[in-house]
Amino acid sequence: MVFGKNTPTISQQNEREAEREDDDDVIEVVDEDQNQTQQVKKKPSPTDEKDPKKPLLTEVRYVGSGGSNAGGSKPWACNHCKGTFTSSYTRIHYHFFGAPVGTKAGIRRCETLLRDREKHEKLWRKVQDAENIGVSKALKNSVLSKNASSKKRIEESFAIMERHAVDMKIVRGLCANGIPFNVLRNPQFVEMVNAIKRAPDGYKPPSYEKARTVLLDECVRDVEKDLTPVKDTWYTQGVSIVSDGWSNVKHQPLINVLAVNSRGAMFMFAEDFSGVEKTGVEISKLLLGAIETIGPSNVLQVVTDNAANCKAAGREIEKVYKHVFWSPCCVHTLNLIFKDLAKEFYWLNHTYKRGKKIVKYFLNHTHALSIFRENSQLELLKVAKTRFASHYILLRRIMDCREALATTIVLNSWREWVKKGDENTKMIASQVVETIRDDNFWDDVGSVLEITKPIFLLIKFCDGEGSKMGEIYERMDNMMGEIKDVMKDNEYASYYPQVEKIVLARWEKMTIPLHCVGFALNPRFYDKNYLSKMAPGGIPRKAPNQDVEVVSGVMKTFDRISEDEEEGRVLRDQFATFHMKKGIYSMVATQADAVTMDPIDWWATYGSETPELAEVAKKVLSQLISSSSAERNWKPTTWFLFTRTFDSNLDFQIPIKPVRTKSGTSIPKACTYIEGSSSRLQEMAWENLDEEDMEDGNGKRQRLD
Template sequence: MFYTGGLPFNLARNPYYVRSYSFAASNQIPGYVPPGYNKLRTTLLQQEKENVNRLLEPIKSTWKEKGVSVVSDGWSDSQRRPLINVMVACESGPMFMKAVDCSGEVKDKEYIAALLSEVIDEVGDQNVVQVLTDNASNCKGAGELIQGRYSHIYWTPCVVHTLNLALKNICAAKNTSNNEETYNECHWITEIHVDALFIKNYIMTHSMRLAIFNKFSPLKLLSVADTRFASIVVMLKRMKLLKTSLQSMVVSEAWTTYREDHRGQAVLVRERILDDGWWDKVDYILEFTRPIYNMIKDCDTDRSSLHLVYERWEVMSFKVKEAIYKHEHRCASEESTFFKVVESILTSRWSKTSTPLHSLAHSLVPRFYTQKWLDEIPGRVAPHVDNEVSSSRLSCFRRLFPCADDRRKANTEYAIFSRRDNDIFKDLECVEDMSLMEAKHWWATYGSIAPLLQGLAFKLLGQPSSSSCSERNWSIYKFIHSCARNKLTPKRAEDLVRIHNNLRLLSRNSEEYLKGRTKMWDVGGDEHDNLDDVGCLALDVANLSLDEPDMEMMLFGDDGDLGDFEDGASGNDA
């Protein structure tokens, strides 16, 4: 079955595969005939779709209290049909709702808003906190239309997309009339990246050079797609990991004696790899972009992060400045032209991304009112003292509480919470737990005295800050609607993706997912490359990218323990 069907060996860890054989071994089923071709693709498919919908009901029942985010993204399938998928992200994880074939349609803001409105009405508009999309103009327009139709729902641009655009502005600055200062300060970064690409391409496109490289390095060179988040940083991080291997390679006898292809290019590659000044620049780029890259990794997940964006952006900007000033040997009172340019890019991107919802969610995190948190960064202030946060919070209250009495009550509750003007909030244990407990748990434990804020906290503190789950879903779509199955109709492909994605969601919310021979069964596959801390692995089955940094390094053996894959392939493309 495995060998003739070309099935991935990772299927042996699938709990549904294991369960089917366990059932057959423990039950008398004489005369059983497995389902045929037509039944699998028609009757049984629809039955399983209905079954999965029933299994999802316990998760859906939590939406009223915990709230959801409606997330959307576009893609083209193997037959170049334009598709838009819509998912619902909540504290339990992302749930697939629909994928629409947009062939022959103009994907303008009205069309996208209509698709989103259908899902919002299906979910229940009172359960929806925000709509998350990328930063494209038609998506922004659709978000504004949604905000007009549903006064309590916000459109929130994807933070990861925003950070990626900021990195591109810094690391790939364009020489235009209105961008001269940025280009003058940042074009050296582009030159370093071009050199790195030249080194990689020269080795990869010459078989003998690649063979020499493979003798010196257990890691592979990456071909990082431009569409990959932080692609330039990922490329340079891999080059840094390969530094010792590359230098050993170009000083070896095999490299210097082989003269059959582009000798001049080989000399240039050797000079770059042995140039300590060039590597110093690579180190500097990685050092000052590390805070931005780390924030991308933190936000490019399905975990709740909406309430952390405001703080993380502040910390990111502080660490970027710290790295640049340290490299330039400047004190805090001096001015750095390079940092000024980087700061202006980050500030510009923040102004386009920040919404009042970020500030309101930030205001509801108890830890941000503790002295320990305030002392971490000089000049930091609590949310109720921050003018920008306070203004945005009041703006949110006006939309979320259209009734003046409710709004006044919410403002009073916030004043009591932020100033601890209540016996419960003044209690020593309560104050200590503000730093120690997860924000949602703190509100569940101590927040009953402020019911309006408690309800808001339950919803806002469980929302994501990026549309990554919707983008990662195309990995599942590509896995199912592959070149080998390119005759699947869009509707049947949608049903298969719905079942696949939502069964994974149910599996990940079960206790069995973290133990036994099926432990993390959907992580890893037959192709796996050790990327160390590069963090950009994207397997069709495993569906990993920057989204799951805790899992991206795990290799599983047949016994369920950590080990090496027998069939580990290079997985060069990321």
């Protein structure tokens, strides 16, 4: 038995009832002579159209002639949307207000009323008033009386319209103020919108003066409270002072100062050096002030670029605080290797210039570039000289575009375009074509990329976020071995001794005792499986304690960070316990976790037997090795809170301090905060350089010298 087989649904019942109304609008007429009630069909009359019980008839006009049935379907036109329909009075309701839930409307909605809420509400009240004074059978079954939920649907439809209007206001506000659409993803923006929704009636935004003074100061205090967990790690993990110079659009020479460790980077302040010579003494005063602010006992190193005045500033700092090391930026140092190689080897520099000429020609001629783009999914990259590893980046992209370049120069469209050019354009075009067709050029590009790739990969590693102090020493060793392996079968193998000399010369300038300590206190490098494998270059691996240079650096560090001889002796004894795997370090679990666990976590877990050494290890391993975090574009235009503009694990918003002049006073008004910074593009996203989505840019960076 099928239950409800012949039972109509509620929607079907509603439709049938509406159809019955449409077919017969019946009224009762009393005959005084016969005193009998007869049912007659009322003829349409002009008064019918103005019946207060059918107020919607005034919103339409009948066109043509209908049937003999007074109720029935008649052709009519809407006075609002001008649409023409044939239906009953019920469908007129549906046209203006929509059908009840579960009922097919059978007619489209009036678009004019959907867009005009004021008209819609006025008509809605008109129908409600008519029903209140005396509802006829037709109105009893109208949309208003039949289903109150239709009112909710109308309100929802207008809510959609209102939301769209608000959305447009927001987008126009963003466009008018040049605010990127990424702000819509910012949780702070969402919080702001929610706060405005909850605000009392009549709320007005704060004034310009109040926002930039009282409210900004309060906001800075709130953000500083949020950064308290980061500051708390300074006592346990130490901190590095990072600094680098740059210029804003007003050409003001500024120096950023940040406090960084493995938990995050905190912007401290920016110093304006306008009219002041950037000597080592002046820079050291700036950095010493930052050290005093943080607390000298929490600072392990000061990281700057490799300029001579920065090195002099480092010496001044070490005179005041012997436990604070000056550390040159590893990324800058490694980048100088590219420049040294280009100066030393003509073939490398010549190859780079030929490749650069190809890129420059296409980028300077839009029609040639258009022809190239039709045959390539990749863009040619014009990398600024100040960009790290610019030689490798440019040549790598040219190699990836080799096939597209070769296809471009054989096309008829290319030849016809070249013929139309002037003599200089034709001459350079012929040189470009000759270079692209030269197999020796492409062989040289391949050789340069093979030799320099290990350097590039190490730059990419150093320029990334996170604490790298425990790995940089070992990776430098590996880089040298990888270059040796590549040049064995390379046509330029005879140049390896010169390459090695250049790399080692830069390495000596870059390496500091802290690098040795980080290497020696990284438990992973004492693993038997690790030591059993050959290092790149065919060199046997050895534990850090067996490397004379490493042990020497460790002892120098222990001597500088110890307050007295006894403390230094304790550190040396505990270091012996650690690398000889005595006590807790001899346990199987301890040695197994040394390979899989983060070194900082490993020392926090197993360092209880050597507490003084564990404290040193956690602090050293938490430090960074480059000043790249200070060189990023810190979005200083109209934002009063800095956020990192590059992919990183440092998710904290940073409070801006006023830009200070050397006299100690704040720069007045608009210059009080670091506004109008140059729109330098983000430094090359190293994680994408091995893919096919590299981007062009014209970043600028200014050294402190």
